[in-house]
Amino acid sequence: MKKSAKIGIITLLSILLVVIGVACYAAISFQMAKEKSESKLSTINQNFTGDEQSSDKELTVMVVGNDSRDDDEDQGRSDTLMVAHYDGKTKQPKLISIMRDSYVDIPNRGMDKINAAYAYGGAQLTKEVLNKDFDLPINYYVVMDFKEFSDIIDELYPKGVTIDAEKDINLDGVDIVKGKQTLHGNSLLQYARFRMDEEGDFGRIRRQQQVMDALINQSKDLIPIWELPQVAGKLVGKIDTNVSTSLLIDLAKDFLSGKVKPLKSLSVPVQGTWDFNDYTESGSVIELDAEKNAEAINAFMKTN
Known part of the structure; x- marks a missing residue:
């Protein structure tokens, strides 16, 4: 065998060993970080079945924010409900925020506020409501409580997040x-x-969308790429989700590299499609035209 051929083989083997070593390090650091984090996986969401994706480059994630304080009379209900969509091909993130008091038809429960769906049947039932009332397919879910949101922000944004606060606010001693x-x-x-x-x-909802926009705009260069598996492990250990590790890391790479486009947002119900109603068994609710809102959501999802 010629000397040049031997050198080529040795070089190739060396590269393979480095790649394998990096992959092993990433897998081990992810798993160790995950094990050190407090697991948030819940039995209520073990039956979740995601809808098929229209493309392997697109995903739609239902995000449930849960205020799990013991003194909350609405314990178990979703305090925040959003649907995040990301097109990996166009790098376009989108966010749909749904009013918690939206009055919807919950399967096998009848008319109630949409935030009650999570208490009745977790992520799966909430997804079914979004499917049925808004013709909105959901591939994945993420559920986190308020404390974990706060901890995750401090983990990812140690220098804080710049916000142009629209008004003076006092809440829970802040x-x-x-x-x-x-x-x-x-x-x-x-x-x-x-x-x-x-x-x-x-x-x-307007302020939540402002916060999400700031998080995306300020995500570039937050952490070095080689630290991503460890950070991802910490996050996955703190939240309840069916998003795979590999998908989470792939998404994070886009955001950390600053490749994504500005966030597009939609609030549901849309203007002119709702009315207040104080005379229901669920108390004060937002009655909405589900068909018109489904049409608005569909048009929003199709925009580039």
Whole structure:
């Protein structure tokens, strides 16, 4: 065998060993980080079955925010319900925020607020409501409580998140003044969940979308790529989700590299398709035209 051929083989084997070593390190660091994190997997969501994706480059994730404090009379209900869509081909992220008091037909339960679906049947039943009422397919789910959201923000954004607060806010001992400032986990959480004013959930959803937009815009170069498996392991250990490790890391690479386009947002119900109703067994609700909102969602999902 010629000397040049031997050198070529040795070089190839060396590259393979490096690749295998990096892969093993990534897998081990991910698993160790996951095991050290507090597991949030719940039995209520073990029966979740995701809808088929229209493309292997697209995914739609149902995001449930859960206020799990013991003194909450709505224990188990979803406090926040959003649907995140990402097209890996066009690099376009989209976010649909759904009012928690939306009055919908929950399978085998009848008419109720949409946030009750999670208490009745977890992620699977909530997905079925989104399928049925809004013709919205869901591939994956993510469920996290408020404390974990705060911890995750501090983990990913140790220097905080810059927000131009639209108003003075006081909630759960946190004071936020109007104007541009840097917020850390708990303060950012209170800004996103505040609804004790005349706008109620409408203002809260607008601020939640503002926060999500800031998180995406400020995600570039947060952490080195080689630390991604370890960070992903910590996150997966803290939340309840069926998003695979490999998919989570692939998505994170796009956001960390700054390749994604600006976030597009939609609030449901859309303007002109709803009315307040205070005379239901569920209390004060938002009655909506499900068909018109399904049409709006469909048009939103098709925009580039």
